[in-house]
Amino acid sequence: MSKAGNEFDAIIVGARVAGSAAAIHLGGQGRRVLLIDKASFPSETISTHIVSGGGVLALKRLGALDLLDKAGAYRFMHMRMQFDQHDMTGVPRDETRNPVLGLCLGRYRMDQVMLDCARSIESVSVLEQTRVLDLLVEDGQVVGITAVTGSEEPHEFLMKGARLSSRLFSVGNLLNTYRDPATDGALLLGDSGLHVDPLFGQGHSFALLSAEILGGVAREWFSSGNGKAIKTGLLSEFTRRRDALLMPHYYATVATSRAPAIDPMLLAGVHAGATEQWAADEIVTNAQFMTPPGKFPTFRLARLVGSLMKQPAAAT
Ligand SMILES: Cc1cc2nc3c(=O)[nH]c(=O)nc-3n(C[C@H](O)[C@H](O)[C@H](O)COP(=O)(O)OP(=O)(O)OC[C@H]3O[C@@H](n4cnc5c(N)ncnc54)[C@H](O)[C@@H]3O)c2cc1C
Numbered sequence: 465m466s467k468a469g470n471e472f473d474a475i476i477v478g479a480r481v482a483g484s485a486a487a488i489h490l491g492g493q494g495r496r497v498l499l500i501d502k503a504s505f506p507s508e509t510i511s512t513h514i515v516s517g518g519g520v521l522a523l524k525r526l527g528a529l530d531l532l533d534k535a536g537a538y539r540f541m542h543m544r545m546q547f548d549q550h551d552m553t554g555v556p557r558d559e560t561r562n563p564v565l566g567l568c569l570g571r572y573r574m575d576q577v578m579l580d581c582a583r584s585i586e587s588v589s590v591l592e593q594t595r596v597l598d599l600l601v602e603d604g605q606v607v608g609i610t611a612v613t614g615s616e617e618p619h620e621f622l623m624k625g626a627r628l629s630s631r632l633f634s635v636g637n638l639l640n641t642y643r644d645p646a647t648d649g650a651l652l653l654g655d656s657g658l659h660v661d662p663l664f665g666q667g668h669s670f671a672l673l674s675a676e677i678l679g680g681v682a683r684e685w686f687s688s689g690n691g692k693a694i695k696t697g698l699l700s701e702f703t704r705r706r707d708a709l710l711m712p713h714y715y716a717t718v719a720t721s722r723a724p725a726i727d728p729m730l731l732a733g734v735h736a737g738a739t740e741q742w743a744a745d746e747i748v749t750n751a752q753f754m755t756p757p758g759k760f761p762t763f764r765l766a767r768l769v770g771s772l773m774k775q776p777a778a779a780t
Contacts, residue, residue, distance in 0.1 A: 470619075470620070470621055470622060471496070471621075471622045471623070472496045472497060472498045472589075472621065472622070472623045473490070473495040473496045473497065473623065473686060474486075474490050474495055474496075474497050474498070474623060475497075475498045475500065475608065475609055475621055475623050476490075476497060476498070476499045476500065476653075477500055477501075477596045477609070478500075478501060478654070478656070479499045479500065479501035479503075479505070479575075479579050479582070479590065479592070480501070480509065480571070480575045480578070480579075480654075480671075481574075481575070481578065481654060481667075481668050481671040481672060481675075482653040482654025482655070482656075482671035482672075482674060482675055483499055483501070483653070483654070484499065484575070484578035484579050484581065484582045485522075485526055485528075485578065485671065485672050485675035485676070486653055486675040486678050486679070487499040487582040487585070487588050488526055488527070488528065488578075488581055488582050488585065488588075488675075489526070489675055489676065489678060489679025489682065490588075490678070490679065490682055491582060491585035491586075491587050491588035492585065492679070493679070493682060493683060493686075494587055495587060495682070495686065496587050496589075497582075497585075497587060497588045497589070498589050498591065498621055498623075499579075499582055499583075499588060499589070499590045499591070500590075500591045500594050500596055500609075500611055501591070501592055501593075501594065502593065502594060502595040502596075503592065503593070504592045504593045505575060505576050505579050505592060506572050506573065506575065506576040507572070507575065507576075508571065508572050509571050509572075509575070511571045511662075512662065512665055513568050513569070513570050513571055513574075514540075514566055514567070514568045514665050514668075515566060515567040515568070515574075515668045515669065515672075516543070516556070516566050516665060516666065516668075516669050516751070516752040516753070517556035517558075517564035517565075517566055517749070517752035517753070517754050518669045518673060518752050518753025518754050519567075519668045519669030519671075519672045519673070519752075519753070520564055520565065520566060520567050521558070521564060521754065522669065522672035522673050522675075522676050523567070523672060525676065526672070526675075526676070527581070528577070528578060528581050529567075531577050531580075531581055532567060532569055532574060532577055535569060535573055535574075535577050536569065536573070537567045537568065537569040537574075538567070538568045538569070539565040539566065539567055539568075540565060540566045540567075540568065541555055541563050541565055541566070542554070542555060543555075543556065543566070543748045543751065543752070545734050545737065545747075545748075546734075547726050547730065547731055547734045548726065548731060550731065550734040550735045550737075550738045551734075551738055552734050552736075552737030552738040552743075552744040552747070553737075553744060554737055554741075554744035554745045554746075554747055554748030554749070555744075555745050555748065556745070556748050556749045556751075556752040556754055557745055557749050557754070558754060559754075564752070564754065566752075591611070591613065593613055593614055594611050594612065594613040595611060595612055596609050596610070596611045597609075597610045597611060597612055597618055598610045600620060600622070605648055605649060607622055607623065608620055608621050608622035608623050609621050609623075623649075639659055639660075639661050639662075640659065640660055640661055640714070640717060640718045640721060640722075641658070641659040642658060642714065643656070643657050643658070644703065645657035645658070645702065645703055645706065646696055646699035646700055646702055646703050647696050647699070648694070648695055648696050648699075649694050649695075649699075650699075651678065651699060651702060653671065653674050653675060653678060654667075654670065654671035654674060654675070655667060655670075655671065657674065657706070658670055658674070658706070658710060658714060660713075660714055660717045660718075660721075661717055661718075661721035663717055663720060663721050664713075664717055664720075664751065666713060666717065666753075669752070669753050670710055670713075673706075673709060673710065673753060674706055674710070677702055677705045677706050677709070678702060680705070681698075681701050681702050681705070684698065684701075685698050685699065708757050709753070709757060710753075712757070712760075713751075713753065728773060729769065729773070732769045732770075732772045732773040733747055733769055734747075735769075735772045736765065736768045736769050736772055739768070739772070740768065743765055743768055746760070746761070746762060746765050747765075
């Protein structure tokens with residue numbers, strides 16, 4: 465397993481979407497990464513198996529999209545939303561207005577391709593069938609983990625300090641969970657940091673975009689860490705960027721998944737998309753994480769939705 469002994473810059477627990485993507489980002493920067501999963505890959509997991517446009521663009525930037533295409537991924541262009549009598553079909557578009565195709569390969573194969581991609585990086589070591597049992601704590605900071613592989617004796621792996629966050633904001637009866645993801649030396653990525661009801665099929669994109677944000681800020685952390693635990697102040701930049709990008713989607717999912725009836729604004733939005741193709745494309749583009757924060761809805765979409773909300777309900 466080990467390409468770099470028992471001491472690492474980062475230990476990542478979980479080697480599926482978030483974990484493998486994070487390992488590729490950090491390994492690409494030359495960081496010594498240990499990527500651990502209790503599963504043996506290829507491995508099935510429950511999913512609807514789609515990656516929407518924003519996640520696909522993140523896969524492209526990561527360098528994994530071609531590998532997934534070569535592995536036989538099915539690509540799709542349209543997203544359809546149907547609420548009450550309104551039925552809209554939109555195409556997600558990038559900033560140059562080109563369609564961005566969604567991806568479906570199935571987690572059994574997708575997770576394997578992502579893991580192989582991480583494993584191919586010289587500084588990334590992978591341990592499958594290895595369960596993390598505990599954190600090793602010294603002077604209030606986690607300095608590593610204890611893990612066990614099969615029937616072997618538990619083994620210690622060391623890194624440069626971490627402490628898991630326990631501050632939890634539970635926001636509903638359904639599976640929507642926000643966790644403050646950063647404390648000294650540790651981060652919660654993917655579902656462990658921000659978990660949404662699978663209603664809109666966003667989890668893979670959340671995980672991939674979180675890993676990308678990690679990759680973007682990691683250079684500064686490691687260069688200023690000087691071999692010691694990376695402090696919360698530095699890590700909080702991750703939280704700021706993650707929340708700016710993902711929290712509007714998180715709140716929209718929370719509102720929709722908990723609502724006893726469809727929100728009138730959402731209904732009017734789908735009505736707008738059923739009325740005008742540009743509106744459908746705009747809504748779908750935003751739903752798939754491709755609208756920059758603060759740019760949705762545009763003035764013309766807000767005006768259209770507002771006018772439709774004022775109309776009397778259609779007779780049934
Ligand atoms: C029914 C359903 C349908 C979904 N459909 C979609 C969809 O179509 N599109 C979409 O984008 N999202 C979908 N999601 C959400 C998506 O599956 C998750 O958001 C995504 O898997 C999160 O990735 P992750 O890497 O954070 O976690 P996971 O994929 O859960 O991976 C975590 C890994 O950590 C490992 N692990 C955990 N604890 C330990 C330990 N102690 N030691 C070692 N390893 C450990 C596990 O074995 C696992 O492999 C769906 C979810 C559900 C439940």
